[in-house]
Amino acid sequence: MHIFASVLLIISMPSLGFPYEMGSRVLSYTLKNRLKILMVERHLSPTVSFYIRHRVGAVDEVDGRTGTAHLLEHMLFKGTRTIGAKNYHEEEKILKLIARTGKELDLEKMKGENASKSRVQTLSERMEILEKQHKKLFVENEIDRLYVENGGDNVNASTGQDLTTYNVSLPSNKIELWARIEADRMTEPVFREFYSERNVVMEERKMRIESEPNGQLYEQFLATAFIAHPYRRPILGWPSDMRFLSLEYTEVFFKRYHAPNNTVIAVVGDIDPAKTLAIIKKYFGAIPSRHIELSPITEEPPQKGERRTDIVSDANPQMIIGYHKPALPHFDDYVFDVIECILSKGRTSRFHRVLVTEKALAESVHAVNGVPGAKYDNLFAIFAKPRHPYTNATIEQAIYQEIEKLKIEPVTKRELQKAKNQINADFIRSLNSNIELANVLSYFEAITGSYQYITDHVKVIDQVTSEDIMRVVKKYLTPDNRTVVKLVSKN
């Protein structure tokens, strides 16, 4: 589990020197339809942050339809039968025609060189006419307008491998607006402007990946480290899948995974919990729970030898090294949290002190625990950029030297305490914000089944010893368990 995503709500931290109680401020409720709600009151600012997490992500897609979860996230901003609709009864008819024409057009285009140009032209013209007609029957972007006009801050959503998230912050008198919108788009969204939004996500991919050497490297790295598990696939999707994402399948995907029993809500800020709960019950209480058929997730077989790939690029050299490791709540995941700190948090961390400052080989070296997701077994990754004129090869060896040191010499007491102090302080800092608290509470509730995972986190971290660190490094950070992907120049 990556430190960035973690928050600590601790009962007490005796070995860290001061008592701090927060756990009792979290109010936890489950509705009869098994919707999970977490609430925390904070009254410094008359604002509230809301996080909704659905337990569905890119891992749940089927091959050939990658990018569906992310496109669905975009679709859930297009309105509902009662938000943005001018005349849903009429609109429904046109939407069916658009769906049918879009499907025929896709099927024709999928024939590639054998596609009939005249049929593509006819269908495209028909689509244009239908979309023009459709435009008269709805108001665009009403969900965003409602939020923004009412003072909404950070109106956003994101798709991960494991979860899909919808979040917003509002003035504290607008809780009912949030409930009205969210309960509706969780049950009766209307997938308007599907085909133009499909183009938008293609542009998103170009921006994040095809124009970005960092993005290309990361995508290749995951596809190499994982050969079977869905974590190998990019969340945005593979380009050829994205070109022909299906409206029909996106609707099926939505229905399959959106249900109150598959959802966690966190509400943090200037709230009266009893009133807030009443509002939530009013809008979400009647939504029926639904049996969620779990997707078959292919387990990654153990890696039995190093994997190496290069990407040829004009960009300056950089690389990613990754090692397979178990997911939380395995104890070794906690040990990796400590290792991540020791290796790269702060100027006195091993990588920074030795590789950036003393040997001056690297522009930067960062270790990250828990890539690309937290629910399934994942990777401990090291991102490195050599400093000119040093090469990827030089920095790679220097990184391994630092790793080998951890196998031979135990870390000092001070170094271990330093890492624990840092993890503790970061947690406390992240409690200083409604949005961060809502983020983290909802995340761990959705991933692990209980936000109390984080109540215990620092207690477990406190138990990690230097022997644990040595054992974990010896066990997982080995050549056979390693994937190395590099950006190399054409010459």
Added chain:
Amino acid sequence: MFLLPICILCGTITYAAEHAQVPLPKPEQLKYHPIHFALPRAERVLLDNGIILYVFEDSELPLLNISAVIRTGSNYDPVGKEGLAEISGVVMRTGGTEALSGNAVDEALDFFAGSLYISMNRDYGSISLSILKRDLDEGLNIFSQIITKPAFEENKLKLATDLKIEELRRIADDPKKLAFREFTRVLFGNNPAGRFPSPSSFNNIKRDDLIEFHRRFFFPENIMISVTGDISKEEAIAKIKQYLGSWNVSKNNYVIPPVPAKQKGHIYFLSKDIPQSIVICANFAPGKKETDAYPFEVLNFILGSGGFKSRIFQEIRNSRGLAYSTGSFYTKRSEYGVFGAYAIAESDSTAKVLSLLRSIVEDARMKSIDKKELEWATKSIINNFIFSFQSADQIAHQQLLIEYDKLPLDYLATYRAKIGRVQPEDLKRVAMKYLSPDETVTFILGNEEVYNQVITSVGNISRIEDRR
């Protein structure tokens, strides 16, 4: 920080789904009780040596944030030594103090998990410290030494220089960073705001230059400090007096960099082999001090920074799917601002996107914006106002920067009312005044096919080279 003796409702409670499906109310019909929002205010104190201090107590968590803002920045860099402010900031952090070596400072901060960041912007520098309450003295000790007696160790200057040069080398790998730098250059021309460091300017900077930089800008009357978190006003004042109260170096005069002159409108093109184009159409706009800033804020919101309903977003992304990232920005300094309409667009549609950006801006000049759209914008801005008061640190820092920018004391108190008074004719007037196409500087980063596309449709454009 508090201890709750009773665990309140931390168990799991199950409720029945007690409502049959009822028709949902229209969102517009929902009623909200009014929020009574009294502007939280940090307290201001002037110390004997001239330091201005802002304090705001918040004892929810055992945390403290201490920030210093210094009137300096990269706009003050001498010609030929661009990057001086930036690298001085880095080496103040890493290069030790008279009492502690750079390594000792690093070790201390890392061990008690304090974080100390120094950043030098164009027209202000900031040093911020975040620490746990129990480490207050140790943190303030380091903080104050860095401000008053930095050692600028030679080896840390060398390291910083080398790393900055590496950073420069890598800018061209990132289209957005590259576009931002080159666009800024063409917009500001010869003004300091358009000058950027190069490997040779970094290599021209010696340790004496850093010492001189520090002497020139670091004196009590030139620094404002905010202290927020788990500390009372009295203790905050006492602590700052203890660590910085007897700092009495002499005042300096320095020249404030000139305000940029408007450029003649033109299109600049930089070639890069990428599958998208970055298009920015920019104009100078009102500064924070000017009354036109209020209608311009509303105009910017309507044009492209008001989320999905803003015009640029609707036309370019929503209706046509030509870009993912598109909209407008309005960055305000005290004396002037910059407005930009932008898109990161599909390469094949660059000319079309450019034409759309221009026509959307032109419509705002030529046609009146209707009341409904204006009301949406002003309502949104006014309702969002409370979000700049979410934490103690944000509250104090905002107030500090208002004084730093020499804005009136009632700036925050009157902000919403001034936005609320903006009328459609104000929008048209500021659009006419500031967004003339004759003064629009357009920058495009794209591949060679894009160049051909644009030159065919628009004509007069100038190529620029990536000057590293």
